[in-house]
Amino acid sequence: MTPSAHTDPTDPPYPGSDDPAGQARAWVARLASGEIDEAELAAFEIWRRPPAHRQAFARQRELWHALGSMRDAFESAPASPTAAPRPAFAARPRRARRRLAAWGLASAACLAAVVAAAPTLALSLRADYRTGIAAARYTLADGSRLALDADSAVAVDFDGRERRIELLRGNAWFQVAHGDARPFRVDALGGSVRDIGTAFEVSRRATGVYTAVSEGLVEVDSGGAAPVSVAAGQTASYAEGRAPTAPQATATADIAGWRQGELAFDAVRADEALHRIARYRSAPVWTLGSFERAPRISASLRADRSDEAIAAVAQRANLRVQRLPGGALLVRPPRD
Known part of the structure; x- marks a missing residue:
């Protein structure tokens, strides 16, 4: 089964790991790949619910963060392998050194690109919920x-x-x-x-x-x-x-009316209202231009009817809404 087809929340995204630590390493690598989809992300959240899985993931996540400095050490090392001291590996058994180095090199190589290109996935590595x-x-x-x-x-x-x-x-x-x-x-x-x-x-x-x-x-x-x-x-x-x-x-x-599906706005900027509503859409909402002079929004809207809520905000603030491919919305302030 290919990684993108993985949907079983009890298994790691790659075969060969039947312990929590191995599964956690596989999830870290999968999250860092930049190719995870919503189904896999949901499976990951289910997998992480047991305390043993959360603890294993936290340990592997800490190691992942440490790889940022490890990557710099690899990149700045001289060409001669005998000229560079390796204190981080000195006290480890040879087998553990090989395993950590192999995983660390592969992970560190993509760390910077992943964090820059996929902030949502980087957030997943930090978040417990x-x-x-x-x-x-x-x-x-x-x-x-x-x-x-x-x-x-x-x-x-x-x-x-x-x-x-x-x-x-x-x-x-x-x-x-x-x-x-x-x-x-x-x-x-x-x-x-x-x-x-x-x-x-x-x-x-x-x-x-x-x-x-x-x-x-x-x-x-x-x-x-x-x-x-x-x-x-x-x-x-x-x-x-x-x-x-x-x-x-x-x-x-x-207070926290979103727990009941209610979004309450009290004289908030129109673009802020839109950004809060956008949390409940699978497709993004982009705002373009200054909304400083647009009418402010005071309303109670339903989170489970996000498109209706956006339409209500747009009508009250005279906003211009353009629907883009894939369901994305581009919203501009009123014309002067």
Whole structure:
């Protein structure tokens, strides 16, 4: 069976590996190939659900990241094989050295091209949970509940001292399990949101990180100023390296409304509304031009009817929509 035909989520994408570590290496290589399709990506997400598989993938992912510096070492090595010291291999058995070198050379050779040409696949290598064009719900190892919006991703790092999550893309909602003394925090764009007994949403957007609290209290720290406490029914935001905004009131019913398929917009720019709706389409939505002068959008729209939602935004803001081959949309601001 060819790699592109692989659909069985219990097997690695290539034959010959029947242990989690071998399967994880195969998945890393497959993700890095730039040829994985949506069916295989869905199979990968299913394969990674068992804790043993997640741990194996995390270990192979760390090795993959280390190959970036290994690649530089290979490329800068002198022509004579005896002139270049190899301390990274010195303490390893010969068989392990051959296996690591063979896999490392092949992987390192395509690392830079993959990251540059396929950011979505690079994100898959970092994320522990990632969604496609639909939201999803998960239960974390500590019992906390995680809801991920469409086209969103997080990396999870729980250890003996803290429960840390990095929001890599999109929107996430957390209901934190209590009875665990370890702090729970969500990192994004150099800042963090620390739980103080709560349920809250964190959104990573082009303009910064937004937090909205539906229960309890959080502490928002941008890393550039004093932290800000945000209570239930409030929202705050920060741009990278800048102080958080003062908390503002928000309707708790609108917080993470995407969990119920609702997209609520309150005087947001038309292009931002379009980008949020585009998460729920398999074909992309591109915006061209400045939307600064376009009417802002205040509406509640259905995520499962994304084309209708885009049409509603376009009508309210007088936007020009051009349908392209494959279902892609090109949207321009109103003519002056």
